[in-house]
Amino acid sequence: MKANADRAPYDELASDRATRWWVRGNRVGSVQRAGKFVDDVGFALLFPAPRPIGPSLWEAVAGEDAEPFGGGMGEDEQKVWGWKDELPRRGLAWYGAYLGGRGSFLSPALLAAIYPGAGELDDHEHLDLSPGAHEIAGALATEPLSSAALRLILGDKNKYQRAIGELQRNLLVTTAGVQESSNGWPAALLTLTCEQFDVGGRRDHSRATLQYLDTMLDASAAELARAFRWSPARARELLDQLVDTDRATSDGSRYRPLSPP
Structure with a gap:
């Protein structure tokens, strides 16, 4: 039982x-x-x-x-x-x-x-990224490019995969449709996030924390930290702020949202 x-x-x-x-x-x-x-x-x-x-x-x-x-x-x-x-x-x-x-x-x-930057084409220059990631971001600052074209710029498939992964983890690059390729398979068209979305100057980690908790319904500080790549201390601080302002409840390790009155 x-x-x-x-x-x-x-x-x-x-x-x-x-x-x-x-x-x-x-x-x-x-x-x-x-x-x-x-x-x-x-x-x-x-x-x-x-x-x-x-x-x-x-x-x-x-x-x-x-x-x-x-x-x-x-x-x-x-x-x-x-x-x-x-x-x-x-x-x-x-x-x-x-x-x-x-x-x-x-x-x-x-x-x-x-979003970690100011919403400018040079946002990547203010982050600690690999040379390959900076090279891709610089190329995309000129125009959207297909994944195939970006692989050619770096000249190495594995180097490209690592670089594009870095850029996406930092929210700097997104897809923007597809482009037909010569082999018959469409290639993803990539662009800078700041060219496709209204970002920069609107950072609000408290709002993001509330969204996370509202969606997960039950979460720990460690889970929030992993999701948005924040430090565990920062995640706990933000969750505790929700508790202090009567927007969440906690048993000391896990947090749940409080429904608005």
Whole structure:
């Protein structure tokens, strides 16, 4: 009986998250609704992770029991794979390798709240990045370029992957649609985040923390720190501020949002 009692809070949280993360209810069936989903939850993975680090667009489209690519590239897989380029092209959501190093979406509001620069073309120059990352950012300051073109600039596929990963972890680069290539497979078109979204001068880590907690429903300072790449001390400080202003509650290690009166 005790095992069942211990499990009950986790089952309740999973159920609450399924509702909050649009897993239950009407499915997401259009790119416009996908944009509304990301705007509501603030951040989402493209496909679910083994542990619940956040909602996923896949589950909002296909449901909680569907396995991506279980039967190859089906209709749902084609939708979400295409939307990862279309959502940022339309300015509905930022996309890049961010949460847990996985393909992730951020709403424009959350992006602005955690973007690290001033919203200028030279934002990369003020961050500690590799020479390859600076080279890519400098090239994109001139015009959007395909992933294939950027690989040619660096001359090495692995060097390109490391550099673009750096830029996306720092939210400096996003996709902006696709470009047809000579091999028949479309290549992602990349651009600077500040060219595609209104960022810079709007940083608000308190707002970002509230969004994170409102979406996760239950979280620790360590989980928040990993999600947005903050120090654990900074994450705890921000969460404690929510508790002090009656926007969250805590048992000393985990935090939950308080519903507005």
